[in-house]
Amino acid sequence: MMxxxxxxxxxxxxxxxxxxxxxxxxxxxxxxxxxxxELFKVFGDSTRARILCALDKSELCVCDLSALLNMTQxxxxxxxxxxxxxxxxxxxxxxxxxxxxxxxxxxxxxxxxAFEHILED
Amino acid sequence: MMxxxxxxxxxxxxxxxxxxxxxxxxxxxxxxxxxxxELFKVFGDSTRARILCALDKSELCVCDLSALLNMTQxxxxxxxxxxxxxxxxxxxxxxxxxxxxxxxxxxxxxxxxAFEHILED
DNA sequence: TCATCATATGAGCAATCGTTCATATGATAG
DNA sequence: CTATCATATGAACGATTGCTCATATGATGA
Numbered sequence: 001m002m003x004x005x006x007x008x009x010x011x012x013x014x015x016x017x018x019x020x021x022x023x024x025x026x027x028x029x030x031x032x033x034x035x036x037x038e039l040f041k042v043f044g045d046s047t048r049a050r051i052l053c054a055l056d057k058s059e060l061c062v063c064d065l066s067a068l069l070n071m072t073q074x075x076x077x078x079x080x081x082x083x084x085x086x087x088x089x090x091x092x093x094x095x096x097x098x099x100x101x102x103x104x105x106x107x108x109x110x111x112x113x114a115f116e117h118i119l120e121d
Numbered sequence: 122m123m124x125x126x127x128x129x130x131x132x133x134x135x136x137x138x139x140x141x142x143x144x145x146x147x148x149x150x151x152x153x154x155x156x157x158x159e160l161f162k163v164f165g166d167s168t169r170a171r172i173l174c175a176l177d178k179s180e181l182c183v184c185d186l187s188a189l190l191n192m193t194q195x196x197x198x199x200x201x202x203x204x205x206x207x208x209x210x211x212x213x214x215x216x217x218x219x220x221x222x223x224x225x226x227x228x229x230x231x232x233x234x235a236f237e238h239i240l241e242d
Numbered sequence: 243t244c245a246t247c248a249t250a251t252g253a254g255c256a257a258t259c260g261t262t263c264a265t266a267t268g269a270t271a272g
Numbered sequence: 273c274t275a276t277c278a279t280a281t282g283a284a285c286g287a288t289t290g291c292t293c294a295t296a297t298g299a300t301g302a
Contacts, residue, residue: 012184012194012248020189023178028236030171036235037170044162045260046155053154057144062279063133068141073133075261077280096269096278106238113234114157115149117227133278166290183249196291198250217248217299 042086043110047071048079051100055089056108059101163207164231168192169200172221176210177229180222 027033043049050069054060060068066076080100083089090103102108148154164170171190175181181189187197201221204210211224223229 015184015188016182019179019181020185023175023181023185024189026178027171027174032236032239033170033174034167035239036232037165037167039165039235039239040161040170041165044158044165046158047260049154049158049161050148050151053148054144057147058140060140060144061137063136064141064144067136068145072262073279074263074281077278078260081280093269093279096276098279104238106234106241110231110234110238111157113227113231114160115153117225117231118153118156118160168290193292194249195251195293198248199290202250214249214299217246219249 039086042082042088043114045079047075048083049111051076051079051083052088052102052107052111055100055102056111059099061097061099063097065100160207163203163209164235166200168196169204170232172197172200172204173209173223173228173232176221176223177232180220182218182220184218186221 043052047069051065054065054068062073062076062080065071065080066073069076080089080091084091084100087103088107089100091098091100093099164173168190172186175186175189183194183197183201186192186201187194190197201210201212205212205221208224209228210221212219212221214220
């Protein structure tokens with residue numbers, strides 16, 4: 001008996017090879033797709049999403065955020081670190097207090113589109 | 122000695138109470154924020170992101186996707202289930218083959234904005 | 243009816259994630 | 273300097289995630 005041509009991954013025989021070839025050519029590269037999904041991963045936690053929504057309305061310190069969102073200072077601080085390393089927020093120090101704000105207009109644009117999406121239907 | 126007013130969550134005393142009150146009024150409700158972050162969570166996996174990018178170029182069957190993305194049929198099928206239950210893809214059956222396609226124009230819009238974001242700087 | 247094929251799905255596992263707790267850092271006031 | 277306060281961070285944990293493997297489903301053709 002003959003071995004299948006697609007044995008490792010896809011065990012079917014009637015794939016649409018021409019379509020696959022075309023799509024492979026038209027799709028974005030793997031690298032930018034990965035980066036985009038990493039961006040979405042950061043948005044994909046409700047604590048971080050709430051932080052970003054709050055910072056869209058005003059610059060706030062860690063303590064403000066923890067009072068506003070009713071979460072511990074530590075939890076907020078950990079999430080701010082993730083948001084900052086993803087360059088979604090920026091910070092400025094004033095004495096002992098560190099103020100955070102949105103780093104980028106695109107953040108809000110993407111969120112607005114997503115809100116539009118979930119509010120329709 | 123008096124007990125702190127903010128003892129449970131935030132142990133600082135000099136929060137900006139008026140700003141917090143204003144932001145609390147201007148922010149979206151907790152529920153839609155949660156839904157938006159759930160939406161992003163689905164986008165936030167590179168396998169699902171690649172599936173969506175592929176389906177943006179053409180309707181494809183499970184086998185096509187598994188060949189195109191070089192992943193097992195099972196892995197693809199599991200992810201398609203998540204995408205379908207999030208109503209990001211739709212399917213149609215033709216004999217034994219199930220064809221998947223994007224369910225919604227908004228999906229692509231949100232992705233396009235995200236691609237713009239990561240490609241600048 | 244039965245074998246075959248494309249797809250779907252449940253259990254299990256390793257990896258990742260978000261929080262808590264304890265503690266460190268770094269600026270300020272006395 | 274020292275005490276205090278806002279913030280940052282490392283370790284540890286329970287929960288969730290994405291994949292694999294084995295098997296189930298459901299349509300087709302003989």
